[in-house]
Amino acid sequence: MVLNSSGSEENTLPETGSGFQSDQAAPAPSDEVIVVSEESSAEAPESIVADSVEAVSAEVDAPSTEAAPSEESAPAPAGTPAEAPSAFKRGDIVEAMITETTPTSIKVDLDGKAVGTIRSSEIDRINKRDLENLQVGKKVAVYVVNPRDQEGSAVVSINLAAEEQDWKSAEEYRQNQQAYDTRIAGYNRGGLIVKFGRLRGFVPQSQMNAERRRATEDETPEQRWGKMVNEPIVVKVMEVDRDRNRLILSERMASKESREKRKESLITQLxxxxxxxxxxxxxxxxxxxxxxxxxxxxxxxxxxxxxxxxxxxxxxxxxxxxxxxxxxxxxxxxxxxxxxxxxAADPWDIVATTYSPGQLVQGTVTKLTKFGAFAQVVDLPEIEGLIHISELSDRRVNHPKEVVNEGDKLTLRIVKIDIKNRRLGLSLRRVNSAEYLDIDWTTDTTQAAQPAAAPEAAAPANNEPEAPAPESESGAEE
Missing domain, CATH: 2.40.50.140 (Nucleic acid-binding proteins)
Structure with missing residues (x-):
């Protein structure tokens, strides 16, 4: 369009309220003629005339016919220079070369297409060792935070680039179901927080191994897991959701695989x-x-x-x-x-050296079976003997419960000792039998019922001797 000094043409510049804020004055008339082609209006910003601001002419190939400005081609703020589109977009990961380092910023070359700046706020968070490695000429991966800031350079981040790489790595671990060795960094009410590169993953309580879950009996997270911080842990990746910043890990899934590997190694040493x-x-x-x-x-x-x-x-x-x-x-x-x-000491060694057939002992009935009753020797609780059903009474017995009950404390006579097979035969019906009168007469009954106590070191025994055959029925079996 063509504007003359009087502004009398049909298509004039926008007046106050159409292209300027309400508190701005309308543009002053100008003697300079601005020509903008329709072809270029979609590619370059249009210039406007303002007080004390020189008019900027857009480059054109040919003049155009007069046309009213559209909403899509509304004028840009005064003094804004024309800018070429950036070669990068937000979120790009670019390999860059460090060109300049200062205490407050680091400049990098983005593949010769732009200059990037790592700002002081990020430099302050980089540890000393990593910072010393950021020397001029070194190549680093950077994340494009802003393709072009107000100064025309790109804002980039080393930390965000590393995090993006860790997200990709986490997804690879998830797909391959590979175990990851790391350390516990902290905890919250629901579980443990562990490091995955620069990321922080979460291990819910339900995904901890059995040993850790047993520690959840305490009331507070501090009591449950506070002492586990900095402990090593092996996990597998269950879920990766970059958009929600969500990384869920499982120790339980990795435990089985980890145990098998440790067992293979340990078995060769045992x-x-x-x-x-x-x-x-x-x-x-x-x-x-x-x-x-x-x-x-x-x-x-x-x-x-x-x-x-x-x-x-x-x-x-x-x-x-x-x-x-x-x-x-x-x-x-x-x-x-x-x-x-x-x-522990074998209690049958005590039986072999202390007890003998015909001796009276005190026993407590522990279990009833169809073929007899088991009784625990009171003075040697590691040993259980069998009272065969035929040794319960002189009369016929169909089931032991007709004569004895569990928990009954009885005086019993030893009728058989088999050290090799670890069997002790007991009898209730022979306690007052005449055949043992000589033994009972010559041996103090009290001492016989209370043999030498087992050493304190003796551990409990697990014995259920098979039913011994009564002496009168040598062929009887359980």
Whole structure:
């Protein structure tokens, strides 16, 4: 369009309110003629005339016919120079070269297309060692925060570039289901916070391994997990959501794989008969699993104690430390057999040296079966003997409950001792039998019923001797 000094043409400059703020004066008439082509109006900003500001002419190829300015081609603020579009956009990761370093900023060359600035606010957060490595000529990856600031240069960040790389790495770990070794950085009410490169991932309480979950019995997070900060932890990536800044990790998923690797390594070092200190990690109906330094071994129910044990919780607690002996190693199946009772004195040694057939003892009935009743020797609770059903009474007995009940304390006579097979035969009906009058006459009954006490070091026993055949029925079996 063409404007003359009088502004009398049909298409004049916008008046106050159409292109300027309400508190600005309308542009003063100008003698200079500004020509803008329709072809160039979509590419370059249009110039306006303002008080005390020189008019800026747009480059054109040819003059155009007169046309009223549209809303899309509204004039830019006075004095704004024409700018070429940036070669980069926000969020780009660019390999840059450091060209200048000062205490307050670092200048980088963005592939020869722009100059980037790392501002002082970020430099202050870089640790001293990394900062010393940022020398002129060094190449670094930077994240484009702003392609062009008010000074015309790009604002870039080294830290954000590293974080973006960590997000990509986290996604790769998730896809490959690879375990990641890191450390616990903190905690909150719901779980643990761990480091993943420069990122912070979250391990919910439900995704911790069994040992850590057992520590959640305390009331506050400080009591639960405060002492775990800086401890090593192995995790797998469960979820990566960059938009929500969400990184969820699981220790439980990584635990099985980690345990297997540790077990393979440990099995090659173990020797049968070796003693170790371990920690009870879980209790099952069939035994207890004990961690002996990176791998778990099984203490079978029968290896917990010399005394009869119905469930491991009767003698052990989760988290408790205990000494164990390695009794079996299976490298192919990756199994380790452990024993606690073998570290204690064998109570059958006391039976062999202290008791004899015909001797009277005190016993407590512990269990009834169809073939008899088991009784625990009062003065040696690690030992249980069997009162065969035929040894309960002189009359016919269909079931032991007709004669005795669990918990009954009885005077019993030893009728059989089998040290090799660890069996002790007891009798109720022969307590007053005439065949033992000579033994009862020559031996003080009280001393016979109270044999020498077992050493304090003796551990409980786990024995359920099979039913011995009564002396009058040598062929009877359980």
């Amino acid at each position: 020797k049968q008969g070796e003693e170790r200190t371990g920690r009870v990690v879980s209790l099952e109906d069939f035994g207890a699993f004990v961690d002996i330094g990176g791998a778990e071994g099984l203490v079978h129910l029968t290896e917990l104690s010399w005394q009869h044990v119905n469930h491991p919780r009767e003698v052990l607690k989760v988290g408790e430390e205990t000494r164990v002996r390695i009794i079996s190693i299976d490298p192919e199946a990756k199994r380790i057999g452990l024993s606690i009772k073998q570290l």
